Amino acid sequence: MASHGGQPSFLERLDRMDRRWIFLAMFVAVAAPILWVGVTGKTFPEAPTPAVQGAFDAVDSLPPGARVLISMDFDPASAGELQPMATAIVRHCVLRGHRICAMTLWPAGGPMIDGTMQDVLGDRPDWKYGEQWVNLGYRAGFEGVMKQMNSRVALAYATDVRKTPLGDIPLMKGIEGIADFDLLVSVSAGYAGAKEWVQYSVSPTLTGPRPLRFVAGSTGVQTPQLIPYYPNQMAGILGAIKGAAEYEFLVNEAVRKADPNAVVPAKFQEAQRRMAPQLFGHVLMVALIVLGNVVFVGLRGREARA
Amino acid sequence: MSRSVAVLVASVAAIAMVLSKFIVPMESAETTVAEWFNAAAAIAFVLGGASLLKMNLLAISARGPGWGYSAVTLLAFLATLGVGLLKVGVAPSVAYPGHRMSGSTDAEGGALWWLYEYAMSPITGTLFAMLAFYVASAAFRAFRAKNAAAMFLLGTAFIVLLGRTYAGVVVTSWIPADMPWVSWLRLENLSAVIMSVFTTAGTRAMIIGIAIGVAATGIKIMIGLDRSYLGAGSGGGNG
Numbered sequence A: 001m002a003s004h005g006g007q008p009s010f011l012e013r014l015d016r017m018d019r020r021w022i023f024l025a026m027f028v029a030v031a032a033p034i035l036w037v038g039v040t041g042k043t044f045p046e047a048p049t050p051a052v053q054g055a056f057d058a059v060d061s062l063p064p065g066a067r068v069l070i071s072m073d074f075d076p077a078s079a080g081e082l083q084p085m086a087t088a089i090v091r092h093c094v095l096r097g098h099r100i101c102a103m104t105l106w107p108a109g110g111p112m113i114d115g116t117m118q119d120v121l122g123d124r125p126d127w128k129y130g131e132q133w134v135n136l137g138y139r140a141g142f143e144g145v146m147k148q149m150n151s152r153v154a155l156a157y158a159t160d161v162r163k164t165p166l167g168d169i170p171l172m173k174g175i176e177g178i179a180d181f182d183l184l185v186s187v188s189a190g191y192a193g194a195k196e197w198v199q200y201s202v203s204p205t206l207t208g209p210r211p212l213r214f215v216a217g218s219t220g221v222q223t224p225q226l227i228p229y230y231p232n233q234m235a236g237i238l239g240a241i242k243g244a245a246e247y248e249f250l251v252n253e254a255v256r257k258a259d260p261n262a263v264v265p266a267k268f269q270e271a272q273r274r275m276a277p278q279l280f281g282h283v284l285m286v287a288l289i290v291l292g293n294v295v296f297v298g299l300r301g302r303e304a305r306a
Numbered sequence B: 001m002s003r004s005v006a007v008l009v010a011s012v013a014a015i016a017m018v019l020s021k022f023i024v025p026m027e028s029a030e031t032t033v034a035e036w037f038n039a040a041a042a043i044a045f046v047l048g049g050a051s052l053l054k055m056n057l058l059a060i061s062a063r064g065p066g067w068g069y070s071a072v073t074l075l076a077f078l079a080t081l082g083v084g085l086l087k088v089g090v091a092p093s094v095a096y097p098g099h100r101m102s103g104s105t106d107a108e109g110g111a112l113w114w115l116y117e118y119a120m121s122p123i124t125g126t127l128f129a130m131l132a133f134y135v136a137s138a139a140f141r142a143f144r145a146k147n148a149a150a151m152f153l154l155g156t157a158f159i160v161l162l163g164r165t166y167a168g169v170v171v172t173s174w175i176p177a178d179m180p181w182v183s184w185l186r187l188e189n190l191s192a193v194i195m196s197v198f199t200t201a202g203t204r205a206m207i208i209g210i211a212i213g214v215a216a217t218g219i220k221i222m223i224g225l226d227r228s229y230l231g232a233g234s235g236g237g238n239g
Helices: A010-015 A019-040 A050-060 A076-096 A110-121 A143-151 A194-206 A223-229 A240-258 A275-305 B002-022 B024-062 B067-086 B111-141 B148-163 B166-171 B187-222
Strands: A067-073 A099-104 A133-138 A183-188 A214-218 A236-239
Touching (some): A050 A076, A050 A214, A050 A236, A050 A240, A067 A076, A076 A183, A076 A214, A076 A240, A076 B111, A099 A110, A110 B111, A143 A194, A143 B024, A194 A214, A214 A240, A275 B148, A275 B166, B002 B024, B067 B111, B148 B187, B166 B187
Parallel strands (some): A067 A183, A099 A133, A183 A214, A214 A236
């Protein structure tokens, strides 16, 4: 295959390129925009898709004091994609005055709840535990937990994480089954998560007197599996970091609309800040695919001529 | 004998779940079986831990290739289990300040919290992030336009990759956004069309196919024909 007196051609050298060069290119493509965003604080404008707008409207249209059950079904592995989403949704609920009941079906999901609530409520001492928000924590059983919560939440969760019986928690007064919540939100990275919530908890209520409204946020890999459920079983979907950035944009726009002088902290722009590294990462991927195919076609053409 | 009992339990549970949907007095059976399931799921964690111990102890005693990894796994497992069960470093809860073990297992400041925050969280996050490097390498070496189908796949990948970022807006910003008959050609819109039309159609087909398969498998489990869920050597195979 060597040409020009045994010296490998340019195409051949490209074909045998050490993959560490590709790793370095990806590192630069991601790191440089992160630094740029960190220094300038600039983000790209977002144009919300209907699915994200649907999710935003589902939260926004609830009256203040509405009770929202948020299941954070993810762990640190997917926090890069899902944490900004969870933060944006919780923040939106807090801004609208909704009461939040948080839970998780993932063993490592408990600290994700703590981190999110700390991020959003850290500077809101007026937001009282037990009245405006409650943390039910983790419960083993996946869809088994969902089925129990359908009939009685207390069957799955006798107490919250602080060992307070559910009946003694003001926020939980009047909550019997899951349909008593005004909205269900699942931020999920896989099983058990948004898809199971649709199948086991949301769908059975759709033909009943009190259909449960549902919004999901998911990783890019899982999103295509959820799209068929929108808009009938789901009011909206946030797909991957792009969906999170669109949602965050809508929440921040609402904040700025209410107060033009409002300064949005960087922690509430995390998804938007991650769109720049995503952009350059994707552009590099496209460039690598094109380059790989140029090499492939060039070498194949040379083989055909030889 | 033990397999027959397992098959019987599965059949009874499955039949109870089905009947609870059709016979009003049996409605509560669904909740009861869900409680059994939750208890079994919690016990499965114990079995999983025992299995992990057994497999890694065997690997260490055999001194086969990579036995050191098994030792690290065991050490990490036992250390995490120990600090979690003993609630090392956890402050008592506000409600029961006199009881050392009354605090939450993963309360901030505890040893388990520390392991989660400074070991598990960065390690799993790093592993996930490393995918970007491997996918980039695969993009260069494996995504070849060898035939028409591959070209179609690559074209779709380009549209979605660029359409999900601001690059899509920049590249096709010259297409008027206010003319519906051409605005769908903008990359961000084209990406949305691919996701909402083609992806949805394909996924729906898969969901329906899987649902039919699950229903068929469910019936086979219910009547004891399928014992594959009992694992290797169940003697029943797939019917």
